[in-house]
Amino acid sequence: GQNIDQPTEMTATEGAIVQINCTYQTSGFNGLFWYQQHAGEAPTFLSYNVLDGLEEKGRFSSFLSRSKGYSYLLLKELQMKDSASYLCAVVDSNYQLIWGAGTKLIIKP
Amino acid sequence: DTGVSQDPRHKITKRGQNVTFRCDPISEHNRLYWYRQTLGQGPEFLTYFQNEAQLEKSRLLSDRFSAERPKGSFSTLEIQHTEQGDSAMYLCASSLVSQGGEYNEQFFGPGTRLTVL
Numbered sequence: 001g002q003n004i005d006q007p008t009e010m011t012a013t014e015g016a017i018v019q020i021n022c023t024y025q026t027s028g029f030n031g032l033f034w035y036q037q038h039a040g041e042a043p044t045f046l047s048y049n050v051l052d053g054l055e056e057k058g059r060f061s062s063f064l065s066r067s068k069g070y071s072y073l074l075l076k077e078l079q080m081k082d083s084a085s086y087l088c089a090v091v092d093s094n095y096q097l098i099w100g101a102g103t104k105l106i107i108k109p
Numbered sequence: 110d111t112g113v114s115q116d117p118r119h120k121i122t123k124r125g126q127n128v129t130f131r132c133d134p135i136s137e138h139n140r141l142y143w144y145r146q147t148l149g150q151g152p153e154f155l156t157y158f159q160n161e162a163q164l165e166k167s168r169l170l171s172d173r174f175s176a177e178r179p180k181g182s183f184s185t186l187e188i189q190h191t192e193q194g195d196s197a198m199y200l201c202a203s204s205l206v207s208q209g210g211e212y213n214e215q216f217f218g219p220g221t222r223l224t225v226l
Contacts, residue, residue, distance in 0.1 A: 033214060042200055042217035043152070087151050095206070096165070097215065099151035
């Protein structure tokens with residue numbers, strides 16, 4: 001079967017750094033997405049990795065290791081508005097998105 | 110605002126009634142997806158269209174659910190004989206997939222929150 005694993009919940013302090021991990025087992029791989037979802041709202045795109053390595057975009061970075069079936073999302077200089085769920089999703093061999101359950105990130109002052 | 114719109118934003122209905130939701134994707138996007146999401150879970154795939162063709166439907170999806178995209182633009186999702194378990198957020202997303210198969214991100218609409226009493 002296809003499986004995406006992420007921690008259910010994480011807590012971090014405003015101004016700090018947090019790393020959200022995602023491991024996957026899917027039938028084929030055509031890229032990995034990270035989305036942010038605030039409570040009651042739709043997911044919004046954060047990043048896309050298809051090759052191994054680190055992609056940096058402002059305060060957010062995303063890393064991929066295809067051989068390990070592993071990715072992480074790194075958030076720096078955390079702000080209260082970063083409190084949200086972070087969803088990892090993998091594009092499988094049929095070009096379908098397989099979604100993780102999401103990691104709820106709680107930011108404390 | 111991602112450019113994907115959904116209507117209505119909220120729907121409350123009684124068990125056994127039929128409901129229909131509409132999604133207007135970004136105009137140049139050729140793919141349109143329907144998802145269902147419950148609290149604390151990621152989006153659950155329901156079905157998707159490539160232009161007007163419905164290419165895949167989740168095997169977990171009841172026959173009470175049907176979707177159309179008649180002209181390859183907007184889409185509708187209908188749920189017949191609603192049940193309390195159908196209560197969820199219904200999300201629509203669109204994307205542009207090139208002929209070369211290059212995959213681009215999905216843009217989500219704001220969702221329709223369905224409550225079945």
